[in-house]
Structure formats: structure tokens, C-alpha cells
Amino acid sequence: MMLFDLDLAERFLARLAAETADSPGVTRDAFGAGEQRAHAIAAELAGSAGLAVMRDFAGNLYATVPGDDAPALVSGSHLDSVRHGGNFDGAAGFAAALAVAAGLARAGTKLPRPFVAMATRAEETVWFPISFCGARAALGRLPAAALDTTRSDTGRTLASHMEDCGADPEAVRAGRLQLDPRSLRAFIEIHIEQGPVLVEADRPIALVPAIAGGPRFRNARIAGSYAHVGSAPLPSRHDAVAAFADVTHGLNELFREFSDAGRHAMATIGVVSTDPEMAAWSKVAGQCRFTLDLRGTDLDALTALRRRLMDLVEEAEATWGVKIDLGEDTGPQPGFLDAAIHARLRAAAAQLGIAAHTMPSGSGHDALAFHHAGVPTGFIFVRSHNGGHNPDEAMDLSDLEPACRLLSHMATTL
């Protein structure tokens, strides 16, 4: 008996692609028109599948299949996207949960506990500089200060955008709780992988025991001095670019060692920039800013990377006579998800004959917010092609199928 409606997932994803298209790709702006449209489609399809649909004060959407009076199993993901992003990042997870909810409801299966498909809000931090806005608000864990942060494109506050979408920022400010962690048996998120590992491993899904965290420096700055290139011989130049190169090249060497040893700790320079106003050919660069993203699930390796970074900073300051300010470390701790849920998923996959890979997630997801709130949390990757956060991102429905099967099994057996 098929306890999930894969056709519904397909219809949902097709409507999203059509109705939030922004060539190339889709744009579903958080607490904006794109995300609103996606939530409206979700509500419409969930309602027509006979599910009880409700929204919370933060605009998150819930489609519930009733069960015995026991803490609920919640599954879902976000519906916003980056600008000109792909259709599957986030939406695939809600599509799977919706498919399972609809399948269970149609079959009239008696569930040991309610199953809730949840569509969260504002997960992509390109819009608001806050991680997991919707999920954390539902869990009563979004700081009130977050309401005053502004959306990167409109410059308007989160509170104002929430009001536009019919949500109630004052309830967030008051710390109201929609999902009491004690009332939840587990949260399971399905998400596309965003990377190439499952394609290479030739597996449709992966079970994810941990979500990476690590030190993150969004605003590192090197201050040297501008000087004429010809008049600044090697011992006397305070070259910000040279210092940057020494630090990042040195750090990359350790990243290479860890990577070669199969350890999960990565270092990425996302942005580097000399000052476009001041830097020019024939001048030694007096300033340089960069971002540094260290992440992984190997805590020892992350600690070693961080220590090496501090040593390299000190060395470069001495070598080049520059001042390096790494700025605030905004990185979350890695999240080691619930071992029991992970074991249940693994056992279920084996029982259902699903060839599941095991790998940590390199990036953060709403699941982390549930994990940090104390909810037993599981995570499943679905193979995707061409990465994530870009219009070429692609997922085969046949790869979503085993994820749905696994989730449906959990809903009936957990």
C-alpha cells in the first residue's frame, strides 16, 4: 500500500516552478511575494488533499494528519529560495512531507501520533541576516532583536515584512510558543544535498547524522598602509594583500591535509576585496577585507583549523606589520543530531531496501533550530544535480520517492 502521494509532490513542485519563476530559475523572497505565493500553493494543495491546514503567528504553515494523543512527528522544510535559485532547495522537503501526509490521510491509516507537514519561513539568510527565522519563531527561540533586522534588498524590517504577510511580529516579540519541544516526538527534515557527493556515490539519499558548524568570520579586515610600489621595498611594506595570501594559503594547506585524511572540516574564502576606492595599480594595498567560513562536523579538526588561523594571523601581522581583525565569530556549533532517530532511519532504510549513503551536512538547515531546541531531530539528503542555490539545480522525483517511503514508514512506526 502506497502511503504517500508522489503525484501531489510533483504537482506542488511544478506549480511552484511555474508561479515563482524569475528567469533564470525561481525567486521566492522571504516574507515577500515569492514566499507568500509558495505558501498559498502549499495551503491550497494541502487543503484539497483533505488535510487540516493552519498558520502560526510567524507565518509557518502546518498540514496535520491526526493520530493518537501523543507527541507529534513533524516534518518539513522552508519554501523561500535565494534570488534566481533552484526550485528544489527547501521546497523538496515540504513536498515530501505533504506527499506523506496526503497519502496517510487518504489511506485513513491509524497513526500512533499526529503527523504534521510543516512549511517554514525565511531560511535563506540572503534575505534577513538571521538563521532559521520561521522555525525559531515557532519554537519561541527567535530573539526580539531579529525583528529589527532589515531585508538586504528592501531595507525594511523583518517585523514590517511579517505584517505584510499577515503574521504577528508582536507575538514573536513576546516569545510566544507555537511548537513546544515537549509536545514533539521528533522533527525530520528532507532536503536536497546541494553538493555532488550523492551523484558521485550513486545513491538516491543519504542519512545525515550531523550538521556542520564552525567559526565564521563575515567581516575580517586587514589594515596595512598604502604606499607607492616602487618606494616600498620588501622589509618596509605593510601589504594587506600579501598578508591575506599568507593567512589563507597557510590555512588551505591544513584544510588539504584534513581533506586528504577524510576529515570533515572545510575552509572557504567567500569574498576578498581590496578597497575599490583606494587600491590601484602602482600602489601597495593598504586594506583588504575578506570572509572566512570554517565548517564541518569534526570538532578536533575545526579546533585545529581555528588554532592554525590564529597562529597565521599572528605570523602575518609580524611579517607584514599589518593589523588583522577577524571580527565577530558568528559561527554556530556543529549539531550532532539525535542518534536514536538516526538509528531508526538507518534500520528503516535497511528494512525497506533503500541504499542510503551516510554523510554530514556541510550547511545549516531548519533542522538545527529544532535540534538546538531539544527536539530529537533527523535529517535526510536527496541527491541533487548541479548543486544548490542556482537555477541549474535539479532533482529527480525518483530520488524523492525513497525519502518519502522512509518518512511514511517513520510516521506509521515511530
Added chain:
Amino acid sequence: MIPNLSPDIDLATRLFDELRERSFDGVGVTREAFGPGEAMAHAVMRREADALGLEISTDVAMNLYMTLPGADRDAKRVVLGSHLDSVPQGGNFDGAAGVLAGLAAVAGMRRAGFTPARDITVMAIRAEEAGAWFPTSYPGSRASLGRLKPEELAVKRQDNGRTLEAMLLEAGGDSDAIRRGVRVLGPENVAAYLELHIEQGPVLDAEAIPVGIVTGIPGGRRLRKARVLGEYSHSGAVPRRFRRDAAIAAAELAHRLDEFWGALERGGRALVCTFCEMATGPQSGFTKISGEVNFSLDVRSLDPADRDAMFAELHRLVAEISARRGVTFDLGPETSSTASPMDAGVIAALKHSAEALKIPHKVMASGGGHDAAAFAQAGVPAGMVFVRNQNGSHNPREAMRIEDFAAATAVVTHFAATFGT
């Protein structure tokens, strides 16, 4: 040589003060090339030259000549010159020191009743600060030498977009004569061109020596628009072996080229290698592996073999890093300038003057380019004297001690009075 011949440093001090006061912009000094600041400075020099009874003239590019007549009016002259423009919010001494040194030298001669063997001409040159105003090298001095190309008249001033020709005509210049290659100066009528200039660098200050005698102006090889192309991807989701990371490729290139430079220096070679600009492309983001980095590279040395060695290493590293990291380097067009060695006879005479005056000096290469390069390229025997200065140049904190200026100007005066006699 008259024993009491000494430069008029009081005159120079007074004029430094006046120039600073009249071109102060609230932060530093601004003397725009072919703009009000430079015009003011030229007017001040002309007024002083007039007061000193010098012969005054201008040329097709409105360079200013202030001549103390020599005993033999037909002999090739000695030219003492530099530029009067400055970068925006720059220092007061860069350029102006050379013109005021010339005026102080001839004023000292006038005061002593000294008639030089040959004409000594103080030259105030236009528009030297190419990085700030007209992006072409030494348009003022090259026009005086008949070597400014007609197409260079079309270059635009970077702040206001107006052409060199329009601004030169407005100042009273003659662009048609420049097009015809009319020249005022050349090897046929100049015995030596000598430029005093602040060092702009820290070497003399670090070694506690007031005066530098310059061996030459280095040539360079430059990449102004180079880039590395990789592939944008997610920083968390993409393991290292899949990455084509442009930022780390650029960092590795900069780091390893810097190490190679250090090795050359330890081997006694003299050069500078600078990644002047480096920036990820517009699609970059905090959680993205970088797909594009743009950079500029500037390598300078007196000996062409040294910069060629750096570029050979550059090309070797580019091939190696591309292969290993799966990125592509697009180095863009390369521009170059030839080195301009100073004239051996002028260098020897300057050393002789410094030794005769017992002024400590260091023989050294120039780092930056100067009008003296244009004279050397034109076949005029050229030389330069550096004055120790603090806090570099092209900034409001640029500083120079007047006693160091006095020592260097004494060398200039001695040289001008004795060269070729």
C-alpha cells in the same frame, strides 16, 4: 666654484609655506594637473623668478622655464626641474621640492653674484601625477622633448573627463605644435637634466642618510586586469576535491610569488612585486566558494632580467595552480615600461659634489617613475637626487625635514655650478 655658494633655503621655506597654504584642501594639498592648484603654483614660481631677474618662458605644454644666464649662452644648459602638480589630498613636497631646489640654487648664485659657465634653467613641469589626473606617463616633460604622441592629447582627466588637449589649450598651450612634434629641449641643447625629489620611501630614513643619488628608474611589467576563473559553489556542500576555488588559487599565487621574490632578494637582486588589487567577482558571497577573482600585478626592477625572472615564475605557477586546482587564469594584456638608467657622468658628478660638501649619501635605485625617465629616454643625460622623507608620499602625512632638503639642494647647487666645467 665660489666657496660661499649656497642655496637660498629661506626662499624655499617661504615658498613651501605659501604653496601649502594656497593649495590646502582641508586634509592635504591638491594641485590638479592643468587645474587651479597647479596654475597657482606656476604663478608663484613665475613671480619669484621675475623678482630674481631670471629669463622666463613657457613651451607648447605650458611648462615654465626660469633661466639664470650663463657665461656662454650657446653652451648646452643644465636643467633643474620637477613637477608642481600633486595627487588629491597629497603632500606638499612631492614634485614642488625639485622646483624649489632649483630656484633656491639659482637664487643662491644670484645672491653670491655668481655667473655659471652655462645657462641654468629651472623647469616647472606639468601634469606628472598620471595616477591621479591624466593616465599617461609624463605628458608635460615629454611634450617639451617633442615626444608626446598626438593620440595622447585625447586622454581624459580622471576626475572631470576633460581631455588633455582641452585643458592644455585652456591653460594657453599649443596642441598643434605638440602634434607636429615641436621640441624645446633635447640632447642638442641640454647638458644635463637634474631632478631633486623626495624619496617617497623609507630607505633613507631607516638608514639615517639625508641624500640619495639615484642610479635609475626601474622598468615594470604589469597585469592590470588579470583574473582567475573557477566555479561558484556552496561552501558547506562541496568537499575539497570537487572545488574549483578562484580565491584560494589567487591567494596561493600571491603567496608563492611573494616567496620567490623573497628568495631573489636574499640573492641580492633588487625588485618589487605587488598584487595591488584583489577582489572576488560580483557573484561572490559569504557561503560560496569563489568562482572569480580579479587582480592586478605590478613587478618593477632596474635590471630587466629580474622582472623577467618573476614573470617566468608567474607563468610556471599559473600553469601548476591551474592544473592542480581546476581553475583558469586569464592574465589579460600585459603592459610594460623600460627602465631608465641615469647617466653615468651625471651620477659621478653628483657623487663628487656630495663628497666635496661632505654630505652623507646613498647610491640607490628609484622606486617610482619620475620626469627624469622621460629625459633619459630622450637621450638627455639625466640624474636624480633624493631627499630623505617620512611617511611616504601621495598622502597628507608626507613629511620632509628642511635640513635634509638643504643638504640635497646644496648638492644640486654644487652640481649645477660645476657640471661640465
